[in-house]
Amino acid sequence: MLKNYRITISYDGTRYDGWQKQKNTENTIQGKLEVLLSRMAGIEISVHGSGRTDAGVHALGQTANFRMDTELSEEELFRAMNEYLPDDIAVLDLRIASERFHSRLSAAGKVYRYRLYVGKGKPVFERKYVWQLSEIPDIDRIREAAGYFIGQHDFKAFCKNHRMKKSTVRCIRRIDVEQSPDGKEIDLTFEGNGFLQNMVRILTGTLVECGLGFREPEQMEEILESGERNRAGRMAPAKGLILIEVKY
Amino acid sequence: MLKNYRITISYDGTRYDGWQKQKNTENTIQGKLEVLLSRMAGIEISVHGSGRTDAGVHALGQTANFRMDTELSEEELFRAMNEYLPDDIAVLDLRIASERFHSRLSAAGKVYRYRLYVGKGKPVFERKYVWQLSEIPDIDRIREAAGYFIGQHDFKAFCKNHRMKKSTVRCIRRIDVEQSPDGKEIDLTFEGNGFLQNMVRILTGTLVECGLGFREPEQMEEILESGERNRAGRMAPAKGLILIEVKY
Numbered sequence: 366m367l368k369n370y371r372i373t374i375s376y377d378g379t380r381y382d383g384w385q386k387q388k389n390t391e392n393t394i395q396g397k398l399e400v401l402l403s404r405m406a407g408i409e410i411s412v413h414g415s416g417r418t419d420a421g422v423h424a425l426g427q428t429a430n431f432r433m434d435t436e437l438s439e440e441e442l443f444r445a446m447n448e449y450l451p452d453d454i455a456v457l458d459l460r461i462a463s464e465r466f467h468s469r470l471s472a473a474g475k476v477y478r479y480r481l482y483v484g485k486g487k488p489v490f491e492r493k494y495v496w497q498l499s500e501i502p503d504i505d506r507i508r509e510a511a512g513y514f515i516g517q518h519d520f521k522a523f524c525k526n527h528r529m530k531k532s533t534v535r536c537i538r539r540i541d542v543e544q545s546p547d548g549k550e551i552d553l554t555f556e557g558n559g560f561l562q563n564m565v566r567i568l569t570g571t572l573v574e575c576g577l578g579f580r581e582p583e584q585m586e587e588i589l590e591s592g593e594r595n596r597a598g599r600m601a602p603a604k605g606l607i608l609i610e611v612k613y
Numbered sequence: 614m615l616k617n618y619r620i621t622i623s624y625d626g627t628r629y630d631g632w633q634k635q636k637n638t639e640n641t642i643q644g645k646l647e648v649l650l651s652r653m654a655g656i657e658i659s660v661h662g663s664g665r666t667d668a669g670v671h672a673l674g675q676t677a678n679f680r681m682d683t684e685l686s687e688e689e690l691f692r693a694m695n696e697y698l699p700d701d702i703a704v705l706d707l708r709i710a711s712e713r714f715h716s717r718l719s720a721a722g723k724v725y726r727y728r729l730y731v732g733k734g735k736p737v738f739e740r741k742y743v744w745q746l747s748e749i750p751d752i753d754r755i756r757e758a759a760g761y762f763i764g765q766h767d768f769k770a771f772c773k774n775h776r777m778k779k780s781t782v783r784c785i786r787r788i789d790v791e792q793s794p795d796g797k798e799i800d801l802t803f804e805g806n807g808f809l810q811n812m813v814r815i816l817t818g819t820l821v822e823c824g825l826g827f828r829e830p831e832q833m834e835e836i837l838e839s840g841e842r843n844r845a846g847r848m849a850p851a852k853g854l855i856l857i858e859v860k861y
Contacts, residue, residue, distance in 0.1 A: 375737045423738075447735055455735035487695055487703035489623045490671070490742065 421603030484549030496605035502576025513585035524561035571598030619710035669851030732797030744853035750824025761833035772809035819846030
């Protein structure tokens with residue numbers, strides 16, 4: 366009997382071409398999962414993620430679901446997946462979900478974290494997971510600018526330019542800006558009902574420009590209103606971003 | 614004028630053949646430093662480390678010194694080294710030391726940490742820096758066994774077998790065995806006046822065998838007395854080991 370499995374996955378995105386399966390590469394997280402499960406099941410299995418992550422972006426708690434008919438128990442399937450997946454992709458949790466559960470459509474919100482490294486010297490052990498800034502941004506200016514993004518807004522100016530008619534309105538519930546106890550890192554934590562393509566990275570890039578004094582926090586309002594991508598800041602590198610949690 | 618520079622270095626040892634320069638490979642930490650400094654100085658520069666680290670072993674605070682005649686200030690030399698070194702080798706500190714300072718001969722002690730991962734699932738982001746155990750060792754048994762190593766002993770049984778006449782007596786000041794707050798990691802921190810080749814890894818392997826019940830803590834005494842490498846346990850993998858600090 367087909368069961369609907371829900372999995373929570375962690376991955377180091379460094380060497381992958383993002384979450385989503387693509388025609389020209391097998392090197393995606395979704396691709397790795399589908400190849401493994403299809404081989405185990407003997408028929409093609411589709412894995413549905415809560416959303417895409419860009420090439421090089423990491424996940425601590427991505428959620429996905431797939432339908433499969435297997436005699437393995439949940440514990441056995443969990444172990445088998447972890448054993449055969451590469452060591453930079455881990456299944457943290459696996460359980461049978463209700464028939465209606467869909468990782469994308471059922472999602473109520475997401476939490477992303479962007480890690481900025483501002484210490485002296487090079488972050489040898491964190492180098493693949495942070496964006497190193499050569500100057501230290503003003504944390505109060507970042508917080509002030511971030512305030513303009515809280516609530517429901519049209520984030521068209523902060524997403525990859527697509528000529529499509531889908532809504533670009535999203536609600537951001539919080540953006541926490543916190544410096545680590547040793548002062549070497551500034552972490553931006555975004556929680557919202559959903560995020561557009563590249564949105565967290567463009568928001569981060571723009572906030573960093575505010576923090577470094579290249580922009581004024583008040584400008585955020587007019588950028589939002591303009592809906593023009595070229596009014597917003599540069600996109601922050603993929604490697605500093607991590608999908609922390611998908612909420613249901 | 615030749616000055617004696619003292620540097621503190623951090624490196625991710627994953628892709629290197631250890632600290633020490635070798636004839637058949639340029640891919641060592643010492644090699645990378647010497648090639649860079651020699652190019653900057655226009656003559657050959659020798660870099661002296663506090664000691665070797667094995668291939669795959671990491672460092673948070675390795676210490677080295679070298680003599681060089683340069684017009685660069687310490688700050689400029691520090692920046693140049695960090696700019697031209699690969700992103701998995703960082704200079705954390707650079708200063709002019711007294712003429713007599715020698716990173717190996719002046720060293721008074723060293724601190725190493727060995728990280729054991731005992732969580733469920735795979736440590737995706739820490740996979741290159743921990744040794745994952747499939748069973749959870751008994752931390753009290755590890756502590757009890759570690760107690761036998763404290764103080765001055767002949768550690769001949771716990772080092773790579775060399776037919777040499779150098780002393781294998783060392784003094785271990787402490788071995789702290791601590792579980793991380795989330796319970797996923799057990800860290801062994803060794804401090805001593807010096808460590809023989811592979812010694813921390815063989816001690817760790819033997820302690821883990823005690824923790825898993827394959828050996829009794831009391832056996833440590835007779836292994837020490839025997840001086841026979843084959844009486845001690847298996848050597849733990851290089852990747853879980855990190856040189857934390859060299860004391861002067």
